[in-house]
Amino acid sequence: MKLQPTIGLEIHVELKTRSKMFCGCPAEHFAKPANSQTCPVCLGLPGALPVPNRLAIDWAIMIGLALDCQVNLKSTFDRKHYFYPDLAKGFQITQYDDPFSFKGQLKLESGKVIRITRVHLEEDTGKLLHKTIDGHKLTLVDFNRSGVPLVEIVTEPDISSGEEAKEFLKKLRDILRSLGVSDCDMEKGSMRLEPNISWSLSADKLADYKVEIKNLNSFRFAQAGIDYELKRQKALLDKGEMPVQETRGYQPATKATFSQRVKETAADYRYFPEPDIPPIVLTKAYVENLRKQLPQLPEIVVQELVKDFHLSLSTAQLLVKDPLKLAYFIQYNRQIDAQTLANLIVNKKIDLSHPPQLKTTTETVDPKIIDQVLKENKDVVVKYKAGKTSVMGFLVGQVMRQTRGQVDPKLASQELLKRLQGPALKS
Amino acid sequence: MDVTELTLKSAQTGLEQNRFTSVELTQSYLERIKKYNPKYHAFVTVNPQALVEAKAADQLRAKGKKLPLLGIPLAPKDNFLYSKMRSTAASKLLDNYIPQYDSTVVSKLKAAGAVVIGKTNLDFWGHGSSGEHTDYGIPHNPYAFDRVTGGSSSGSGTAVAADLCLMGTGSDTGGSNRQPGSYCNVVGVKPTYGRVSRYGVIAMASSTDSMGPLTKTVEDAAKFLSVMAGHDLLDATTVKLPVPHYHLNLETERKFTLGLIAEYFEGLDKKYLKVIEAAVKKLEDRGHQVKRLSIPAVKYAYPMYCLTVFAEIASNLSRFDGIRYGYDRDAFGEETKRRIMIGTHSASSGYADKYYNQAMAGRKMLTYQFKQALETVDAFIGPVFPFPPFKIGERETDPLKMYLSDVLTVPANLTGNPAVSVPIEFVNGLPNGLQIICKHFDEQTMFQIAHQVEEDYQMYKLRPKLV
Numbered sequence: 013m014k015l016q017p018t019i020g021l022e023i024h025v026e027l028k029t030r031s032k033m034f035c036g037c038p039a040e041h042f043a044k045p046a047n048s049q050t051c052p053v054c055l056g057l058p059g060a061l062p063v064p065n066r067l068a069i070d071w072a073i074m075i076g077l078a079l080d081c082q083v084n085l086k087s088t089f090d091r092k093h094y095f096y097p098d099l100a101k102g103f104q105i106t107q108y109d110d111p112f113s114f115k116g117q118l119k120l121e122s123g124k125v126i127r128i129t130r131v132h133l134e135e136d137t138g139k140l141l142h143k144t145i146d147g148h149k150l151t152l153v154d155f156n157r158s159g160v161p162l163v164e165i166v167t168e169p170d171i172s173s174g175e176e177a178k179e180f181l182k183k184l185r186d187i188l189r190s191l192g193v194s195d196c197d198m199e200k201g202s203m204r205l206e207p208n209i210s211w212s213l214s215a216d217k218l219a220d221y222k223v224e225i226k227n228l229n230s231f232r233f234a235q236a237g238i239d240y241e242l243k244r245q246k247a248l249l250d251k252g253e254m255p256v257q258e259t260r261g262y263q264p265a266t267k268a269t270f271s272q273r274v275k276e277t278a279a280d281y282r283y284f285p286e287p288d289i290p291p292i293v294l295t296k297a298y299v300e301n302l303r304k305q306l307p308q309l310p311e312i313v314v315q316e317l318v319k320d321f322h323l324s325l326s327t328a329q330l331l332v333k334d335p336l337k338l339a340y341f342i343q344y345n346r347q348i349d350a351q352t353l354a355n356l357i358v359n360k361k362i363d364l365s366h367p368p369q370l371k372t373t374t375e376t377v378d379p380k381i382i383d384q385v386l387k388e389n390k391d392v393v394v395k396y397k398a399g400k401t402s403v404m405g406f407l408v409g410q411v412m413r414q415t416r417g418q419v420d421p422k423l424a425s426q427e428l429l430k431r432l433q434g435p436a437l438k439s
Numbered sequence: 440m441d442v443t444e445l446t447l448k449s450a451q452t453g454l455e456q457n458r459f460t461s462v463e464l465t466q467s468y469l470e471r472i473k474k475y476n477p478k479y480h481a482f483v484t485v486n487p488q489a490l491v492e493a494k495a496a497d498q499l500r501a502k503g504k505k506l507p508l509l510g511i512p513l514a515p516k517d518n519f520l521y522s523k524m525r526s527t528a529a530s531k532l533l534d535n536y537i538p539q540y541d542s543t544v545v546s547k548l549k550a551a552g553a554v555v556i557g558k559t560n561l562d563f564w565g566h567g568s569s570g571e572h573t574d575y576g577i578p579h580n581p582y583a584f585d586r587v588t589g590g591s592s593s594g595s596g597t598a599v600a601a602d603l604c605l606m607g608t609g610s611d612t613g614g615s616n617r618q619p620g621s622y623c624n625v626v627g628v629k630p631t632y633g634r635v636s637r638y639g640v641i642a643m644a645s646s647t648d649s650m651g652p653l654t655k656t657v658e659d660a661a662k663f664l665s666v667m668a669g670h671d672l673l674d675a676t677t678v679k680l681p682v683p684h685y686h687l688n689l690e691t692e693r694k695f696t697l698g699l700i701a702e703y704f705e706g707l708d709k710k711y712l713k714v715i716e717a718a719v720k721k722l723e724d725r726g727h728q729v730k731r732l733s734i735p736a737v738k739y740a741y742p743m744y745c746l747t748v749f750a751e752i753a754s755n756l757s758r759f760d761g762i763r764y765g766y767d768r769d770a771f772g773e774e775t776k777r778r779i780m781i782g783t784h785s786a787s788s789g790y791a792d793k794y795y796n797q798a799m800a801g802r803k804m805l806t807y808q809f810k811q812a813l814e815t816v817d818a819f820i821g822p823v824f825p826f827p828p829f830k831i832g833e834r835e836t837d838p839l840k841m842y843l844s845d846v847l848t849v850p851a852n853l854t855g856n857p858a859v860s861v862p863i864e865f866v867n868g869l870p871n872g873l874q875i876i877c878k879h880f881d882e883q884t885m886f887q888i889a890h891q892v893e894e895d896y897q898m899y900k901l902r903p904k905l906v
Binding site for chain 1: 520526528533536538539540542637638639640641642644645646672673674675676750751753754756757758760762783786787788791795
């Protein structure tokens with residue numbers, strides 16, 4: 013019987029919605045003065061009640077769809093109880109029995125499939141700040157982050173190496189960025205990783221222990237941490253010792269993991285359905301409409317670039333990874349030879365803030381095209397008017413497509429803005 | 440002026456005809472509060488700004504402003520947040536807690552021109568059905584000083600019965616408005632779950648808390664509810680149904696089919712049975728039909744309530760973690776600690792399947808059986824309490840006996856149906872109410888039937904002799 017490396021990932025991603033998950037406070041919390049973005053709801057004050065953010069729910073479902081998941085037409089929020097000073101209510105609102113989506117997959121370059129267990133939505137916690145003030149060691153709580161929408165993506169233990177984990181994470185990040193739902197900035201903590209690592213007989217026959225690594229703030233560290241951990245555990249197993257079930261930290265300087273916390277008993281979170289939020293019931297049509305809004309997934313775009321423009325696989329991948337570069341390529345590839353343009357872009361020999369100096373773009377946008385784009389995308393227009401300004405990029409993209417990239421996107425954006433803020437659209 | 444004869448309706452007429460001002464009215468109640476509250480403990484806190492609020496109401500009236508409750512002195516239960524006063528929920532854990540915001544109900548009452556005269560006493564956090572579990576003095580029954588008032592909206596029941604204010608609000612989680620309604624000879628309403636916003640009311644059990652009025656008459660309750668009710672963007676469980684002017688539609692020629700559920704009468708004290716049957720007879724005399732039914736799941740309602748509601752109690756109180764609010768969890772009373780322990784156990788892994796999940800399944804069954812039965816009748820009619828108001832302290836040593844108080848009121852909380860207690864004939868010289876339970880969001884029928892019962896008995900004309 014041969015043991016194999018068995019790695020599952022839990023990834024937390026903060027959504028970049030304008031407001032928090034259950035209240036109207038701003039969700040963007042990075043570097044804001046402590047406790048400046050709080051209200052009775054996210055402070056968990058007596059009497060306050062959560063009201064779910066519909067956009068966050070839509071985005072969580074879109075993430076599930078992009079990862080090939082099945083969507084639950086009836087989902088519930090649940091309470092997860094534990095004590096921690098940064099947890100305002102003494103419980104976290106999350107999803108337990110019926111997450112928004114489940115049973116998905118993401119394919120690696122090798123063709124290997126990593127199964128996605130579930131994608132669910134929850135609220136972030138506050139943050140503890142350990143400080144010394146007037147000689148006193150104090151722990152302060154900042155609740156700005158409390159209630160920020162957080163999507164948790166859980167994989168099956170299908171990953172076999174640090175390198176595979178890194179590839180999976182990069183692909184996932186590219187998808188999330190292309191959806192426009194999260195910055196996935198590891199340094200700001202808007203994407204957090206927790207690998208679970210063991211040596212097992214197979215993904216279906218797990219070992220009696222697993223080790224979780226926390227505080228990995230880059231993909232590189234994740235890869236190194238996982239590889240170190242696999243080696244450490246293997247050495248113990250080879251000696252006939254069973255690794256301890258524990259949570260370990262990662263030390264970049266030594267590229268080693270270290271023991272943080274040994275879990276002796278399983279925590280009892282006393283999950284039960286959140287009574288303050290009725291179950292979320294969706295129609296199939298609603299889900300299909302969300303599916304329609306999915307941008308093409310990066311992988312498919314890569315395939316198209318290779319097929320349609322005869323780019324090399326690596327060039328296509330480099331283009332797709334950076335939404336700005338890709339947009340630039342799509343915009344101008346009809347003016348210059350596509351392969352030349354792609355090479356100029358990936359080799360950074362071109363300034364993306366200006367059109368390539370070979371042929372000028374048109375100075376005006378045909379109003380008919382603007383009309384058509386707005387008409388064909390009424391649902392997007394409604395979203396924009398409801399305050400989701402991030403959909404502008406999508407509309408600009410549509411104009412660019414219609415004009416075959418012949419207009420300056422800035423101009424297209426200005427024209428769209430004029431129309432959107434102007435008198436109501438005729439239907 | 441003498442306020443003891445006043446109802447909301449007659450007070451409004453008096454104000455409109457300039458027979459008295461809101462300041463005079465409020466002043467009269469304040470004087471009675473000063474005289475009687477030290478003995479009766481109806482209020483946790485009296486509003487020092489009550490006369491200022493009354494004056495503002497008088498000024499609005501002078502300007503010709505018309506508002507549904509303009510200048511009416513009323514009292515929210517002390518778990519309804521009002522940012523101008525402390526909100527203790529009758530627990531010393533929140534002794535000095537001044538909320539940052541108004542509950543939706545209080546802000547609606549304020550917008551309707553009401554004067555908040557004070558905040559009424561309760562079983563702390565809502566934990567009780569006698570009024571005895573409070574850190575601010577046990578309320579005494581205005582009709583029998585040595586007896587309990589019913590709870591948990593004990594202070595509102597006492598204050599309305601003793602004419603210390605015109606109306607009070609209450610939160611009914613397992614019977615908390617109907618019970619003091621029954622024991623204090625006032626009308627206590629539990630609206631449909633989702634009819635009135637829970638936002639800003641310190642939660643007891645989120646899935647059953649229902650905010651409603653305690654008043655002298657059915658008409659007062661109907662008008663009060665039409666002000667309190669409605670969809671609230673801040674409470675996801677409120678529904679977007681229009682709110683009728685219940686009080687304008689109390690008279691009806693309709694003949695109702697009234698259901699008597701066998702399980703509500705099992706083992707009921709004979710004296711109680713007689714009084715309830717007499718009330719039913721009067722309704723029959725009016726041409727309504729009576730149908731006898733059985734709803735088997737009612738027998739198990741109390742254990743279902745205990746296991747689900749207590750789990751929510753434990754959950755909702757976990758925010759009082761000893762870090763904020765100034766007091767440690769030691770400040771919780773015995774009854775609260777008991778409920779936290781039972782609720783924690785009920786939902787713990789390894790036990791949840793036996794207790795919480797089982798109870799939730801039972802609750803679904805009960806709701807289904809209620810719905811089925813209410814397709815054949817317009818309302819259920821029955822008792823509120825299985826026994827009369829007992830002497831203060833008599834049952835304190837036996838929590839199980841105490842929990843029996845809730846047996847007849849918890850089913851409507853578990854199913855979400857609207858219910859009311861309307862005063863009928865006294866038993867052993869002590870107040871008693873008739874319970875009427877209707878279909879979801881059919882408060883109108885409930886008030887119509889209650890109104891007829893009230894016409895038959897006119898118990899609101901009886902005034903207690905206060906000591």
